[in-house]
Amino acid sequence: MSAVIDSHSDDHHHGPAKGITRWLYTTNHKDIGTLYLWFSFLMLFLGGAMAMVIRAELFEPGSQIVSPEFYNQMLTNHGLIMVFGAVMPAFVGLANWIIPMQIGAPDMALPRMNNLSFWILPVAFGILISTFFMEGGGPNFGWTFYAPLSTTYAPPTVTFFIFAVHIMGASSIMGSINIITTILNMRAPGMTFMKMPLFTWTWLITAYLLIAVMPVLAGAVTMMLMDIHFGTSFFNAAGGGDPVLFQHVFWFFGHPEVYIMILPAFGIVSHIIETFSRKPIFGYTSMVYAIASIAILSFIVWAHHMFTVGMPIAGELFFMYTTMLIAIPTGVKVFNWLSTMFKGSISFETPMLFSIAFVALFTIGGLSGLMLAIAPADFQYHDTYFVVAHFHYVLVPGAIFGIIAGVYYWLPKWTGNMYDEVLGKTHFWMSFISVNITFFPMHFVGLAGMPRRIPDYALQFADFNMVISIGAFIFGLTQLLFLFIILKSIFAGKQATSEVWEGAKGLEWTVASPAPYHTFETPPEVK
Amino acid sequence: MKAATKTNLKLVSLVLGMFCFGFALVPIYDVFCEITGLNGKVSGPTITEYDDNFNSREIKILFVTKNNENMAWNFTSEKRILDAETGTAYTVDYTFENPTDYPMVAQAIPSVSPGKGAQYFHKTECFCFEEQLLQPGEKLTMPVRFIIDPDLPDDVPVLTLGYTLFDISESHIKLQASN
Ligand code: HEM
Ligand SMILES: [Cu+2]
Numbered sequence: 001m002s003a004v005i006d007s008h009s010d011d012h013h014h015g016p017a018k019g020i021t022r023w024l025y026t027t028n029h030k031d032i033g034t035l036y037l038w039f040s041f042l043m044l045f046l047g048g049a050m051a052m053v054i055r056a057e058l059f060e061p062g063s064q065i066v067s068p069e070f071y072n073q074m075l076t077n078h079g080l081i082m083v084f085g086a087v088m089p090a091f092v093g094l095a096n097w098i099i100p101m102q103i104g105a106p107d108m109a110l111p112r113m114n115n116l117s118f119w120i121l122p123v124a125f126g127i128l129i130s131t132f133f134m135e136g137g138g139p140n141f142g143w144t145f146y147a148p149l150s151t152t153y154a155p156p157t158v159t160f161f162i163f164a165v166h167i168m169g170a171s172s173i174m175g176s177i178n179i180i181t182t183i184l185n186m187r188a189p190g191m192t193f194m195k196m197p198l199f200t201w202t203w204l205i206t207a208y209l210l211i212a213v214m215p216v217l218a219g220a221v222t223m224m225l226m227d228i229h230f231g232t233s234f235f236n237a238a239g240g241g242d243p244v245l246f247q248h249v250f251w252f253f254g255h256p257e258v259y260i261m262i263l264p265a266f267g268i269v270s271h272i273i274e275t276f277s278r279k280p281i282f283g284y285t286s287m288v289y290a291i292a293s294i295a296i297l298s299f300i301v302w303a304h305h306m307f308t309v310g311m312p313i314a315g316e317l318f319f320m321y322t323t324m325l326i327a328i329p330t331g332v333k334v335f336n337w338l339s340t341m342f343k344g345s346i347s348f349e350t351p352m353l354f355s356i357a358f359v360a361l362f363t364i365g366g367l368s369g370l371m372l373a374i375a376p377a378d379f380q381y382h383d384t385y386f387v388v389a390h391f392h393y394v395l396v397p398g399a400i401f402g403i404i405a406g407v408y409y410w411l412p413k414w415t416g417n418m419y420d421e422v423l424g425k426t427h428f429w430m431s432f433i434s435v436n437i438t439f440f441p442m443h444f445v446g447l448a449g450m451p452r453r454i455p456d457y458a459l460q461f462a463d464f465n466m467v468i469s470i471g472a473f474i475f476g477l478t479q480l481l482f483l484f485i486i487l488k489s490i491f492a493g494k495q496a497t498s499e500v501w502e503g504a505k506g507l508e509w510t511v512a513s514p515a516p517y518h519t520f521e522t523p524p525e526v527k
Numbered sequence: 528m529k530a531a532t533k534t535n536l537k538l539v540s541l542v543l544g545m546f547c548f549g550f551a552l553v554p555i556y557d558v559f560c561e562i563t564g565l566n567g568k569v570s571g572p573t574i575t576e577y578d579d580n581f582n583s584r585e586i587k588i589l590f591v592t593k594n595n596e597n598m599a600w601n602f603t604s605e606k607r608i609l610d611a612e613t614g615t616a617y618t619v620d621y622t623f624e625n626p627t628d629y630p631m632v633a634q635a636i637p638s639v640s641p642g643k644g645a646q647y648f649h650k651t652e653c654f655c656f657e658e659q660l661l662q663p664g665e666k667l668t669m670p671v672r673f674i675i676d677p678d679l680p681d682d683v684p685v686l687t688l689g690y691t692l693f694d695i696s697e698s699h700i701k702l703q704a705s706n
Contacts (some may be wrong), residue, residue, distance in 0.1 A: 180538055184534050307548030
């Protein structure tokens with residue numbers, strides 16, 4: 001523990017302010033990280049509650065508890081809130097907390113903008129949720145908001161939805177600029193690019209993806225706004241526009257977006273697997289190149305979401321092969337994780353359990369992705385529950401498990417207390433089992449032809465749907481345990497050492513636990 | 528300038544550039560579809576002249592007319608099928624009738640399939656891309672003149688010219704009101 005950097009000595013001149021203003025005006029990267037994480041946790045529960053409504057409706061065939069119109073609103077907002085409210089802010093929160101500590105920087109490069117990019121998020125989601133109380137109800141056109149569903153046939157509140165998306169986009173863009181500038185300019189002396197921790201690497205690339213595609217999303221919703229209010233016809237066939245164009249613009253954003261939601265998780269599990277295998281990560285350099293090539297490829301595969309719109313055969317083939325190409329760098333990563341564990345002296349603490357589950361279950365999601373990438377086969381799978389199974393496998397035991405693993409891994413650094421390991425393991429096993437009960441049978445009903453985005457279904461799908469709903473309820477309830485574990489570790493628990501995990505590598509493990517309000521005010525030397 | 532400021536400026540210009548790129552996708556998409564003929568998009572009226580020694584061949588042309596959504600007009604073509612030859616000009620008449628008791632504005636949007644044949648379908652005169660106002664009960668006949676390019680690939684034995692008629696009265700009123 002000789003390496004502990006003692007920054008308590010100069011805490012007196014700018015410690016945290018007291019009361020609510022600490023959070024409103026803070027420019028401290030740790031405070032802002034905490035805000036992001038709590039906000040995303042709140043959104044996880046809100047989006048999760050909507051998922052519970054969806055699964056309650058689908059518990060049995062026939063109309064159960066909500067009207068089809070309300071069902072569509074639940075479905076749409078579940079997707080929007082999970083993607084833009086839960087997963088993305090959680091990663092930004094982790095970035096805020098961890099990246100400056102990993103690269104030995106005192107704070108983020110643009111601390112005031114950091115405050116702004118967080119505080120406009122609650123505004124955006126406030127606007128989105130307020131539409132439920134307006135005439136016409138909330139957005140009901142799916143999280144992909146295809147025109148003309150979201151223009152000609154949209155509820156009048158769509159304008160608020162557009163405004164909310166603009167604000168969310170602005171927040172992500174500001175956050176990304178901040179992260180890139182921090183990483184490029186504020187690394188400790190001696191930390192070359194190829195010595196940078198993998199979480200920092202994945203976020204650097206993710207931030208570039210965000211900067212490239214969030215403006216395109218902003219453009220898409222702006223075009224919708226103009227179609228709705230200013231008489232243009234970007235997506236309106238009657239005026240010479242084309243609804244298929246909307247899908248191209250949307251997925252030009254949308255496919256890189258799915259990688260935005262997974263790349264930082266790759267970084268997190270890389271750290272955890274090397275720590276708990278007590279071996280350096282296998283193939284660090286190939287990891288970096290794999291992330292970069294996934295990011296670049298993600299720009300040229302978007303139309304694999306549109307195989308059925310009536311593309312010429314050349315287009316189908318192009319998007320089919322490029323999509324399959326992504327499996328190669330992804331395979332490299334899975335191989336490296338397995339090789340890191342191979343012959344390691346592994347211990348199975350909660351973060352490691354979530355990470356191992358991540359590797360296994362994310363790979364299942366990747367494989368179903370490959371099946372969907374086969375253009376002729378996709379004509380059968382498209383818009384069925386098979387697609388729902390695919391993206392939930394990459395997003396729930398993928399992105400969300402990655403986030404949960406990261407939270408357990410760094411929690412002692414944040415709170416200064418170890419979390420309750422028994423409860424943590426209980427949380428893991430309950431989540432692991434119920435996530436599979438929920439999403440695995442969706443493959444079967446999907447292949448058997450059950451369409452997605454419907455409030456009712458044919459009788460032959462009844463049994464599987466009941467199983468799915470039960471799994472979903474268990475999974476939802478289990479996350480309350482997660483909340484309890486976090487609260488418990490804030491207020492009590494075994495005092496954590498600076499290193500927290502035996503042999504953990506990286507600058508964040510050289511500062512005290514809990515991490516002092518200011519760290520690395522004098523840059524550390526990296527050898 | 529500080530290194531961080533430089534990075535920020537670069538990133539902000541990237542953001543602005545990508546926002547513009549989003550809008551640039553619209554013309555890029557149209558041009559791409561027009562060049563390749565994907566999506567059945569066809570260019571506006573063109574006059575094409577051929578010299579005498581091209582090889583003409585027989586081809587069937589189908590005419591499809593369709594009303595979008597709640598469009599109330601009667602919209603028909605004079606022929607449903609035409610046995611044609613490539614390189615020869617033909618004229619087909621289309622009839623529009625507004626059976627309602629209020630004036631309406633409509634626009635017909637064409638599409639040629641299969642997509643790979645679209646670029647060989649040259650219209651020399653066409654009512655498409657024009658907004659048409661009809662008074663209650665008014666009836667109108669308008670021609671489409673076209674030539675099929677002799678270069679049409681041999682594996683395209685049939686071409687279908689489809690028109691979908693859209694009711695654009697509402698946006699028309701909006702546009703006039705905002706002028
Ligand atoms: C090997 C990697 C992957 C391949 C080959 C792949 C392939 C595909 C394909 C072809 C579709 C379209 C299916 C259809 O609509 O018919 C799809 C949908 C989807 N994928 Fe992936 N995917 C991969 C990884 C991922 C990852 C990492 C994520 C997110 C973390 C993701 C999230 C999604 C989502 C959200 C959808 C559904 C979008 C919607 O229609 O609402 N995929 N994937
Ligand atoms: Cu995709």
